[in-house]
Amino acid sequence: MKDLVKRLTSISSPSGFEDEIREAIKSEVKDYCDEIRVDALGNLIAVRRGTGPKIQFAAHMDEIGMIATDIDEKGFVRFSNVGGVSPHRLFGQRVRFTNGVVGTIGMEKLDDIKELNLDKLFIDIGATSRESAQELISIGDCATYLHGFDDLGQRIVAKAMDDRIGCAVLIEAMRRTEQCQSEVYCTFTVQEEVGLRGAATSAFGIDPDLGIAIDVTGTGDTPESRRMAVSLGKGTAIKVKDQSVIAHPKVKQLLVDLAERNGVPYQLEVLTAGGTDSGAIHLTRDGVRSGVISIPSRYIHCPSEMVDMIDVEASVKLVSLVMSADISEALQ
Ligand code: CO
Numbered sequence: 001m002k003d004l005v006k007r008l009t010s011i012s013s014p015s016g017f018e019d020e021i022r023e024a025i026k027s028e029v030k031d032y033c034d035e036i037r038v039d040a041l042g043n044l045i046a047v048r049r050g051t052g053p054k055i056q057f058a059a060h061m062d063e064i065g066m067i068a069t070d071i072d073e074k075g076f077v078r079f080s081n082v083g084g085v086s087p088h089r090l091f092g093q094r095v096r097f098t099n100g101v102v103g104t105i106g107m108e109k110l111d112d113i114k115e116l117n118l119d120k121l122f123i124d125i126g127a128t129s130r131e132s133a134q135e136l137i138s139i140g141d142c143a144t145y146l147h148g149f150d151d152l153g154q155r156i157v158a159k160a161m162d163d164r165i166g167c168a169v170l171i172e173a174m175r176r177t178e179q180c181q182s183e184v185y186c187t188f189t190v191q192e193e194v195g196l197r198g199a200a201t202s203a204f205g206i207d208p209d210l211g212i213a214i215d216v217t218g219t220g221d222t223p224e225s226r227r228m229a230v231s232l233g234k235g236t237a238i239k240v241k242d243q244s245v246i247a248h249p250k251v252k253q254l255l256v257d258l259a260e261r262n263g264v265p266y267q268l269e270v271l272t273a274g275g276t277d278s279g280a281i282h283l284t285r286d287g288v289r290s291g292v293i294s295i296p297s298r299y300i301h302c303p304s305e306m307v308d309m310i311d312v313e314a315s316v317k318l319v320s321l322v323m324s325a326d327i328s329e330a331l332q
């Protein structure tokens with residue numbers, strides 16, 4: 001499992017540039033599904049045929065990044081954000097463009113740190129002029145954090161844990177689940193970080209009876225953190241509410257009952273800032289009953305996001321239980 005997470009987090013695939021991660025996930029899941037397809041936006045949809053109602057699971061493949069907007073005469077690259085990248089996390093970070101070009105983020109002089117915004121930052125790709133920079137990258141090229149995977153024992157840390165850990169949980173659950181009662185659509189979505197876009201089109205196409213997003217959530221267990229009753233290592237998190245969705249009470253109950261009956265450690269989650277693919281799925285067509293299985297994560301959207309293997313394992317178990325369960329009660 002850790003090797004899978006290492007493989008997935010090492011890939012640079014910001015929103016809109018998911019080709020590389022999609023190919024990697026395709027090769028991981030192709031032997032564990034009956035059908036596999038890619039829709040027009042690039043969502044990867046792996047189907048396990050069944051006779052029951054349709055469940056859509058959604059884990060997003062994309063990650064936050066930076067997009068080149070301008071190259072100055074000295075060859076410094078100015079950039080904008082792709083998704084939730086904040087300037088105070090960036091100075092001194094190393095980044096990699098999807099074509100492999102590496103740079104480091106520099107900063108103009110500031111009299112007051114409060115003046116810091118993305119306009120004060122630039123990517124230095126080692127070019128000596130605009131012309132030499134243009135040989136390496138073009139306007140519109142995207143970069144992501146360049147940070148490795150580290151195994152801390154019970155806990156692991158990497159960039160893009162949001163949401164490659166959700167992808168890894170879904171892949172592992174597919175591998176472990178032998179019989180599905182429902183027709184299961186495992187969706188690896190695109191462009192979540194810029195507005196749940198892949199979830200919107202894939203849910204419209206699949207037209208599911210039940211939707212479950214698998215994504216990271218925050219924690220309240222670090223010094224002076226935002227108040228939140230979720231901690232690393234206390235189990236998978238079953239979402240009640242975030243800014244994009246209020247979990248359907250029957251879906252939340254289905255997840256709680258499955259966890260209780262099978263001894264899966266879980267925590268109830270209210271996330272006050274942030275959303276997930278369920279935000280788009282539940283508003284599809286005439287509405288889809290939806291919920292979220294979350295993996296608690298520290299330092300979300302930083303170059304080093306940390307999760308606990310106890311929570312990862314509990315999340316795999318819960319996803320697998322939903323795949324093999326009779327979900328008819330949640331749909332009544
Ligand atoms: Co995110």
Ligand code: ZN
Binds near residue numbers: 060162163192215216
């Ligand atoms: Zn996410």
